Amino acid sequence: MTSKTSIPTADNENWRMNNHSKTTYGPDPEIVLRTPCRSSYAPNEDTHKQIRVYLFQVLGRRRxxxxxxxxxxxxLWGKMRIISGGDLIRTKYALRGMSNFEVSYSDAGESRPVDVIGYGQLDKISICELGEHKIYRFLRNTTLILALITPCxxxxxxxxxxxxxxxxxxxxVVTDV
Structure with a gap:
């Protein structure tokens, strides 16, 4: 999740790097989004529902x-590179097929970390501009980089x-990158 400094679009020069196929996103230089990109992508109702479920979990507001x-x-973006880790992640949208992923996380609520490995396909990476409405609470005026993942x-x-x-x-499921 990043704070919005301007309304980003695929043509916004504040987003551009040296190459037109790469875009840094807002103030987070560690994430570079890569083509293909569909700047006018409108998610279908199922994807919107999954985004609402995610935001409900984060914000506690009614879906x-x-x-x-x-x-x-x-x-909608097809690829993402995490600079510090060197990972290049491709979506099913970019590959027109399977895109496997592995996720490991630690539960901060436990007294000791718990590693969990998950497998599945990364379907989409979407940019969600949250506006000023009070329903967004602490996420007002925030830009989220969201991943739609289908776990195995x-x-x-x-x-x-x-x-x-x-x-x-x-x-x-949808989660914030």
Missing amino acids: NDLALHLPSVMP NTDGTDALISLVGYKEFVAP
């Missing part, structure tokens, strides 16, 4: 109220311990 104020256009059902198997296979996906 129907959030639906009234979400932007209808959210630029691995029956809890950890690839660090044994070979992991999967035959099905579970419900897609």
Whole structure:
């Protein structure tokens, strides 16, 4: 999540780097969004619903109220590079096929970190400009880089311990990059 310094568009020179296929995003120089980009992308109702579920979890506001104020256009990006880690992440949208991901996180609420590995496909990276409406509380005037991810059902198997296979996906989720 980044603070909005200006309304970003694919043509905004404040976003541009040396190459027209790369774009830094707002004040966070660690994230570089890469083409393909659809600046006029309008998410379908299912994606909007998943974004509302995510914002409901973060903000604690009613999903129907959030639906009234979400932007209808959210630029869609195909790739993202994390500079400090050197990772280049491609979406299903960019590859027109499968895009696997692995996520590891630690639960800060526990007395000791818990590593969890998840597998699935990264479907989309979208930019969500939250406006000034009071429903956004502490996220007012914030720009979110959101990922739509479809996790795989691995029956809890950890690839660090044994070979992991999967035959099905579970419900897609949205999270802030």
